[in-house]
Amino acid sequence: MSQRKFMGLVGGATASGPDIAQAGQRSANAAAKPAHDDEQEFPLIIANMPATPRQKAWAVGVAVSLIVVAAVIAPFARIQLGQINGFVPVLQTALSLAELITAALLFAQFAIQPRRALLALASGYVFSGSFAFLQTLAFPNGYAPAGAIGDGLNSPAWLYVLWHSVFPATILVYGFTKDHSPADRPGRAAVAAIAIAIGCIAAAIAGLTWMVTAKAEYLPSFYVSDVRHQTPLGNQVNLILLLWNVTALAVLFVRMRTILDLWLMVTLLAYLPNFLVAIIGSSVRFTIGWYAARGFVLVGSCMLLTVLLIETMFLYSSLASVIALQRRERANRILSIDAVTGAIAHELRSPLGAISLNAATGLSHLRAASPELEDLENILCDIEADGNRAADVISSIREMTIKTGHGGASTNVEDIVELALRLLKHDLLANGVSVATEFQGNIPPIALDGTELQQIVLNLCKNAIDAMSSVPADQRELRMKTGLDGGTTVHLSVEDSGTGISPSDQERIFDPFFTTKQGGMGLGLAISSNLAARCGGKLRLVKSDVKGSVFELEMPISAPASVQ
Known part of the structure; x- marks a missing residue:
C-alpha cells in the first residue's frame, strides 16, 4: 500500500502527457456508450399505478370515517328539518362540476394511454355530472318553483334513477375490461375517440332526459301529489340501485389492482348511504338522513377528483425533480x-x-x-x-x-482520484486544504464509467472543501483511501476534517434538493448516489461528527472482457 501527500502530487513536476491521457481515457470511456438502462416502464397515469400500502391505508381510513359518520347520523335520520330551497341547487351544482372536471382529467389520461376501459369510466362521469345537474334543474323549488324542466314531481326522481344506474354500469364496464383492453397509440385517434364518445353521450343524455321530462306521465310514479313522500315503488327502486352499486363495488374489490380501482371503491361506498337512508331510515325528503345522504354523495363525487389532483401533483413534482437532476448531471x-x-x-x-x-x-x-x-x-x-x-x-x-465507442465501463479508481485532485488543484490550494492519499495499488477496474466516477469524486471533494471552510486553515485535511474487499468490491473513502453533519440531517443527506449549504441546490449527493446505485454500487455516509465526515463509495469490480 502506497501513501502520498497531495503537495507531492500537484506541487511538483507536472504529470506526463500519456499519464493524464490514460487517466482521461478511463475517465471518459463511456461517453459514446449507451447509458445503463435498468429502469422499468414508468406508470404515467394512475390507472396503471399499483395501489401502495400507504394508499390502501388512506382509503381504509376514509371508508371507516364514512361508516362511523353514517352510524352516528342513523338514529336521527327520521327527524324532519325545514325545507332549504337552495340546498339542492348549490350542492348538486358543485357536485356536477366536480364530476365533469373528473371526467375531463380521465379523458386527458385516456389521451395519454388510450384504454377503452378508461374511456368508459370517463363517460360514466360525464353521465353522472350531467344527470346530477339536470336533476337540479328539475327539482321543485330549486331553480324554479316547479322545476325548470319536467313535471316537478316525478322527473327529478327519474333523473336520479338514471344518474345512479348509468354510473355504476360504466364502472362495471371499466371493471370487467380494464385488464383486457390494450392501450392504443395516443394521438389523433384518441382525440377522435373522445369526441365520438362525448357526442354519443350527449345524444343519449338528450334522449333520456326528453323521455323522463316531456313524457313523464307515461312512466311509473315515485311521488303522488306530495314532493316529500315516496311511493312504495320508490323504496323498491332504491333497493335495486343499492344492489346495483354493491355489485359494481364487489367487482372492483375482486379485480382491484390500481390506485384508480381503490378510490372508485371508496366513491361507491360513499354513495351507499344515499340508498340506505331511503330504504331503512326514511324515504321522506328534507329529513336529517336525506340531507346527510346527499352530503355523502358530494363527498363521493369529490373523492376521485381529489386523488387525481394529488397524484398529478406528485407525478409532476417527481418529473420536475428528475428533469432537475438530469440537468444538474449534464x-x-x-x-x-x-x-x-x-x-x-x-x-x-x-x-x-x-x-x-x-x-x-x-x-x-x-x-x-x-x-x-x-x-x-x-x-x-x-x-x-x-x-x-x-x-x-x-x-x-x-x-x-x-x-x-466500443469498450464497456471499466475504470481504475486510483487514476480517477489522481485526475480529480489535479483538476481541483486550484480550489485546494486557494482554500488551504492539504490532501493525503492512501492507495492500496493494483486494484482491478470497477464497473462504472470514468466520467461518472470522476463526477462522484469531484462532488465529494468539493463538498469536503466546503465543509472545512469554517475550521482553521492548518486543520483542513482531506484524506482519500482505496481498498479491495474480498476481491469483488472496491472501496473509496473520502474523509474531511470539517464540522460534520448534524444527526437530524444525516438521514436526509442523499435526498434530492436537501442541502446544508447556503446557496446549494441539494442535488450533488443525490446524483452521485444514483450514479453509484445504477451500476450496483453504493454511496453512504460512514460517520459524521465534530471532527469531520467520512463518505465511502462501494463499487463492484468490472467483469473481465470476453475473448473474441
Whole structure:
C-alpha cells in the first residue's frame, strides 16, 4: 500500500502527457456508450399505478370515517328539518362540476394511454355530472318553483334513477375490461375517440332526459301529489340501485389492482348511504338522513377528483425533480469535460513551450560567430523529445476517443482520484486544504464509467472543501483511501476534517434538493448516489461528527472482457 501527500502530487513536476491521457481515457470511456438502462416502464397515469400500502391505508381510513359518520347520523335520520330551497341547487351544482372536471382529467389520461376501459369510466362521469345537474334543474323549488324542466314531481326522481344506474354500469364496464383492453397509440385517434364518445353521450343524455321530462306521465310514479313522500315503488327502486352499486363495488374489490380501482371503491361506498337512508331510515325528503345522504354523495363525487389532483401533483413534482437532476448531471458532465480539456491543454502547452524555447535557443547558437555543434545537438534532441511527448498526448487522446465507442465501463479508481485532485488543484490550494492519499495499488477496474466516477469524486471533494471552510486553515485535511474487499468490491473513502453533519440531517443527506449549504441546490449527493446505485454500487455516509465526515463509495469490480 502506497501513501502520498497531495503537495507531492500537484506541487511538483507536472504529470506526463500519456499519464493524464490514460487517466482521461478511463475517465471518459463511456461517453459514446449507451447509458445503463435498468429502469422499468414508468406508470404515467394512475390507472396503471399499483395501489401502495400507504394508499390502501388512506382509503381504509376514509371508508371507516364514512361508516362511523353514517352510524352516528342513523338514529336521527327520521327527524324532519325545514325545507332549504337552495340546498339542492348549490350542492348538486358543485357536485356536477366536480364530476365533469373528473371526467375531463380521465379523458386527458385516456389521451395519454388510450384504454377503452378508461374511456368508459370517463363517460360514466360525464353521465353522472350531467344527470346530477339536470336533476337540479328539475327539482321543485330549486331553480324554479316547479322545476325548470319536467313535471316537478316525478322527473327529478327519474333523473336520479338514471344518474345512479348509468354510473355504476360504466364502472362495471371499466371493471370487467380494464385488464383486457390494450392501450392504443395516443394521438389523433384518441382525440377522435373522445369526441365520438362525448357526442354519443350527449345524444343519449338528450334522449333520456326528453323521455323522463316531456313524457313523464307515461312512466311509473315515485311521488303522488306530495314532493316529500315516496311511493312504495320508490323504496323498491332504491333497493335495486343499492344492489346495483354493491355489485359494481364487489367487482372492483375482486379485480382491484390500481390506485384508480381503490378510490372508485371508496366513491361507491360513499354513495351507499344515499340508498340506505331511503330504504331503512326514511324515504321522506328534507329529513336529517336525506340531507346527510346527499352530503355523502358530494363527498363521493369529490373523492376521485381529489386523488387525481394529488397524484398529478406528485407525478409532476417527481418529473420536475428528475428533469432537475438530469440537468444538474449534464452540467456536471460539461464541467468535468471542461476541466479535463483544460488539463490536456496544460499538458500540451508544456512540451510546445519547451519546443519554442529550444528552437529560439538553437537559432541563437546558429547566428553566433562560432556555433557549438554539441549544444545544437542537445537542443535538437530536446526538441525531438518534446515533440514526441506532445505526439504521445495527442495519440493517447485519439486512442481514448476510439475506445469509447466500443469498450464497456471499466475504470481504475486510483487514476480517477489522481485526475480529480489535479483538476481541483486550484480550489485546494486557494482554500488551504492539504490532501493525503492512501492507495492500496493494483486494484482491478470497477464497473462504472470514468466520467461518472470522476463526477462522484469531484462532488465529494468539493463538498469536503466546503465543509472545512469554517475550521482553521492548518486543520483542513482531506484524506482519500482505496481498498479491495474480498476481491469483488472496491472501496473509496473520502474523509474531511470539517464540522460534520448534524444527526437530524444525516438521514436526509442523499435526498434530492436537501442541502446544508447556503446557496446549494441539494442535488450533488443525490446524483452521485444514483450514479453509484445504477451500476450496483453504493454511496453512504460512514460517520459524521465534530471532527469531520467520512463518505465511502462501494463499487463492484468490472467483469473481465470476453475473448473474441
